[in-house]
Amino acid sequence: MANPKYEELPVLPLRGMLVFPGMVLHFDVARPRSIAALEAGMTANQRIVLLAQKKEEEEEPSSGDLYPTGTIVTVRQVMNLPGENVRVLVEGDVRGTVESFLENEDYLKARVRICKDRVVRSNEGKAMVLAAQNLFENYAKSSQKITPDMVEGLRSLEKPGEIADLLAAHVLQKWQEKQELLSELDPLRRLEKVCGVLLRETDLANAEREIQSRIRNSVERNQKDYYLREQLRAIQNELGEDEQEEEQGYRKRMEETPLSEEAKAKCAKEIDRLSHISPGSPEYIISETYIDWILDMPWGKETTDNLDLKRAREILDREHYGLEKVKERIIEYLAVLRMKQNMKGPILCFVGPPGVGKTSIVKAIAEAVDRKFIRMSLGGVRDEAEIRGHRKTYIGSMPGRIISGMKQAGSMNPVFLFDEIDKMSNDYRGDPASAMLEVLDAEQNNTFRDHYMEIPFDLSKVMFITTANSRETIPEPLLDRMEMIEVPSYTEEEKLQILKRHLLPKQLEAHGIRPDQVTMDEEIMRRMIEGYTREAGVRTLERTAARVCRKAAVYLLDHGTDSVNVDAERLHDFLGAVRYTREPLEKEARVGIVNGLAWTSVGGETLEVECIPMPGKGNLKLTGQLGDVMKESAEAAFSWVRAHSESLGLAEDFYTKTDIHVHLPEGAVPKDGPSAGITMTTALVSALTGRKVRQDVAMTGEMTLRGRVLPIGGLKEKTLAAYRAGIRTLIIPAENHKDLEEIPPEVLKHFTIKEVEEIQQVLETALLNEK
Numbered sequence: 001m002a003n004p005k006y007e008e009l010p011v012l013p014l015r016g017m018l019v020f021p022g023m024v025l026h027f028d029v030a031r032p033r034s035i036a037a038l039e040a041g042m043t044a045n046q047r048i049v050l051l052a053q054k055k056e057e058e059e060e061p062s063s064g065d066l067y068p069t070g071t072i073v074t075v076r077q078v079m080n081l082p083g084e085n086v087r088v089l090v091e092g093d094v095r096g097t098v099e100s101f102l103e104n105e106d107y108l109k110a111r112v113r114i115c116k117d118r119v120v121r122s123n124e125g126k127a128m129v130l131a132a133q134n135l136f137e138n139y140a141k142s143s144q145k146i147t148p149d150m151v152e153g154l155r156s157l158e159k160p161g162e163i164a165d166l167l168a169a170h171v172l173q174k175w176q177e178k179q180e181l182l183s184e185l186d187p188l189r190r191l192e193k194v195c196g197v198l199l200r201e202t203d204l205a206n207a208e209r210e211i212q213s214r215i216r217n218s219v220e221r222n223q224k225d226y227y228l229r230e231q232l233r234a235i236q237n238e239l240g241e242d243e244q245e246e247e248q249g250y251r252k253r254m255e256e257t258p259l260s261e262e263a264k265a266k267c268a269k270e271i272d273r274l275s276h277i278s279p280g281s282p283e284y285i286i287s288e289t290y291i292d293w294i295l296d297m298p299w300g301k302e303t304t305d306n307l308d309l310k311r312a313r314e315i316l317d318r319e320h321y322g323l324e325k326v327k328e329r330i331i332e333y334l335a336v337l338r339m340k341q342n343m344k345g346p347i348l349c350f351v352g353p354p355g356v357g358k359t360s361i362v363k364a365i366a367e368a369v370d371r372k373f374i375r376m377s378l379g380g381v382r383d384e385a386e387i388r389g390h391r392k393t394y395i396g397s398m399p400g401r402i403i404s405g406m407k408q409a410g411s412m413n414p415v416f417l418f419d420e421i422d423k424m425s426n427d428y429r430g431d432p433a434s435a436m437l438e439v440l441d442a443e444q445n446n447t448f449r450d451h452y453m454e455i456p457f458d459l460s461k462v463m464f465i466t467t468a469n470s471r472e473t474i475p476e477p478l479l480d481r482m483e484m485i486e487v488p489s490y491t492e493e494e495k496l497q498i499l500k501r502h503l504l505p506k507q508l509e510a511h512g513i514r515p516d517q518v519t520m521d522e523e524i525m526r527r528m529i530e531g532y533t534r535e536a537g538v539r540t541l542e543r544t545a546a547r548v549c550r551k552a553a554v555y556l557l558d559h560g561t562d563s564v565n566v567d568a569e570r571l572h573d574f575l576g577a578v579r580y581t582r583e584p585l586e587k588e589a590r591v592g593i594v595n596g597l598a599w600t601s602v603g604g605e606t607l608e609v610e611c612i613p614m615p616g617k618g619n620l621k622l623t624g625q626l627g628d629v630m631k632e633s634a635e636a637a638f639s640w641v642r643a644h645s646e647s648l649g650l651a652e653d654f655y656t657k658t659d660i661h662v663h664l665p666e667g668a669v670p671k672d673g674p675s676a677g678i679t680m681t682t683a684l685v686s687a688l689t690g691r692k693v694r695q696d697v698a699m700t701g702e703m704t705l706r707g708r709v710l711p712i713g714g715l716k717e718k719t720l721a722a723y724r725a726g727i728r729t730l731i732i733p734a735e736n737h738k739d740l741e742e743i744p745p746e747v748l749k750h751f752t753i754k755e756v757e758e759i760q761q762v763l764e765t766a767l768l769n770e771k
């Protein structure tokens with residue numbers, strides 16, 4: 001072998017199966033060309049390369065019919081079978097990718113690049129290995145195919161690539177899926193893919209088990225019910241009673257309930273049916289359940305609205321600190337409601353990061369107007385049937401969650417909250433968004449049809465309200481029907497007030513502790529916020545407060561005292577070491593790494609942009625799950641740098657010799673939008689010139705091809721994120737000046753704000769002259 005990275009090997013095409021590196025397998029070879037390849041391999045060094053055929057049925061595959069990536073194997077044994085067939089035992093050695101096929105008449109031959117897995121040392125790699133091992137253990141529990149030995153075997157492996165291969169061989173069912181894994185040369189990505197499959201398979205296996213056990217239970221239950229009912233009937237017959245009674249009970253209830261015309265007809269028909277079927281039979285039970293559902297709905301029941309605005313304001317204020325704009329908007333909405341006396345109008349949608357009080361403010365609205373409150377989370381709802389129900393011919397079918405919610409509310413006019421309306425997804429089971437569209441449409445929702453109920457139900461008196469983390473993922477037609485109310489993240493000062501006035505008192509009460517039993521001054525509360533939480537809302541803070549209360553309760557009992565003052569030391573005892581430090585970033589300036597700011601559905605976040613040059617031909621490589629808009633702004637940034645190479649002190653033709661890789665770490669968060677334009681330009685300039693970037697600077701701004709800086713959205717969220725990350729200097733587009741008003745002064749005072757119009761100003765601020 002002249003070049004150790006390549007080998008020239010005979011090719012053996014495989015159909016419908018694969019061999020992974022590290023695996024030992026035997027299979028039969030019959031095709032003459034394959035046998036020739038095998039013989040050639042045996043006479044050389046016993047090595048051949050196995051490549052899967054794209055189409056199994058191809059008899060005489062040529063180079064184009066094979067996947068280019070396969071496995072180089074050592075042939076351990078060859079056994080002649082009757083006829084021309086041969087059985088081989090091979091041991092997979094390493095992945096190989098075909099560079100080129102070589103001229104040869106008798107069999108296929110190729111020059112193959114040997115693809116050893118790169119060595120992974122990162123913590124991410126270790127974490128993924130652990131995760132994969134745990135996933136596999138879970139999978140093994142739910143699947144009968146995996147023995148404990150295999151689980152143990154996997155535990156003893158350390159290399160992500162090997163683990164991925166072993167899992168792929170055991171877990172994947174289809175050879176095409178295996179091929180996909182085989183073609184993935186990066187070990188971490190391969191492991192990630194296989195973990196995805198494992199999760200899916202575990203879910204499937206669990207679901208299968210659950211269904212089996214449900215069926216078993218329901219059959220057993222039905223048999224038992226049937227037996228009991230037969231006995232009951234015998235007893236009733238003896239006593240001269242009969243099942244007429246049940247029917248009569250239903251008829252009476254039906255007369256007393258103000259059903260709609262259609263509902264009445266349907267209900268009467270179903271009661272008639274009941275008299276013809278034998279009690280205890282499955283049909284009887286289906287019928288009975290159905291009649292119960294109809295009669296249990298809140299026909300004609302309504303609560304009386306209280307539209308006293310002053311009282312509403314008081315309730316909103318009592319439950320929530322701050323949120324002035326939001327509260328004002330709610331009061332306006334209630335005022336309009338009072339004037340118009342009907343619910344036709346836009347549906348309110350509260351948009352903001354998690355934990356900023358969207359759900360709880362809707363609850364307060366319900367309380368303020370004296371309506372019942374029902375909440376339904378749409379997160380992850382994919383199946384239209386969850387909203388609209390299953391037809392009642394299916395055993396065990398039920399109405400959808402809208403009708404169930406209405407029954408639970410017990411009135412025709414509750415406040416009905418749809419949480420996370422941006423998290424619905426659709427697949428083959430139907431499109432929940434279109435069902436939601438009908439529910440939320442004032443023109444149609446007076447005759448909402450559930451698949452189970454089969455009769456129209458009037459939803460027009462319901463006050464529907466929705467929440468979402470981000471408006472981007474709300475389906476467009478739904479968006480049209482809703483009025484967005486932004487609920488922004490909280491500043492540390494606001495969090496302090498919320499903790500002091502709401503969360504702590506609430507948690508103390510929930511833990512049965514009097515307010516005077518646990519005391520804590522503001523400085524300690526601040527420490528709780530800054531040291532133990534890092535979030536846009538106050539959810540973790542609430543949990544942290546609950547934790548303090550639990551620990552305090554134990555302390556009071558243990559020490560037999562009546563009160564405890566939580567000081568710094570005790571806080572440390574209660575909560576453990578501080579998790580986050582908000583010391584200003586004294587990090588050293590670095591080359592090619594720039595702090596950007598992003599605005600995601602969970603609030604603002606800092607986002608590092610990394611960039612390195614390498615020898616090449618002017619290609620720009622982008623990684624880190626960037627959206628299209630972001631990719632374009634990276635290209636624009638690169639063009640700008642090329643156009644200004646001279647003034648930047650770069651060789652005019654630098655790009656003819658250089659490739660550039662731009663990476664935005666934390667691959668799991670999808671990133672898009674134009675606001676990283678100036679960040680990417682700065683990273684490029686730094687990487688190419690070698691000038692260092694100040695790490696206490698963060699920036700956000702879109703950039704035109706000519707280097708003008710354009711305004712961006714979400715400045716408040718981004719500023720709060722920068723504050724949380726200890727940034728000292730913030731570069732923002734000059735045109736965003738007006739948005740600074742929205743940012744509380746106590747936050748702004750931590751920053752030097754640079755308002756810029758041109759990219760040069762950004763570079764002057766962020767780049768140091770030193771290299």
Ligand code: ADP
Nearest residue numbers: 319320321354355356357358359360498502538
């Ligand atoms: P979201 O629905 O936005 O995710 P939640 O309504 O679940 O948030 O809020 C989380 C917790 O924080 C709730 O207990 C809520 O009462 C509390 N909370 C949020 N904002 C405030 C506020 N401004 N004042 C008082 N409590 C608040």
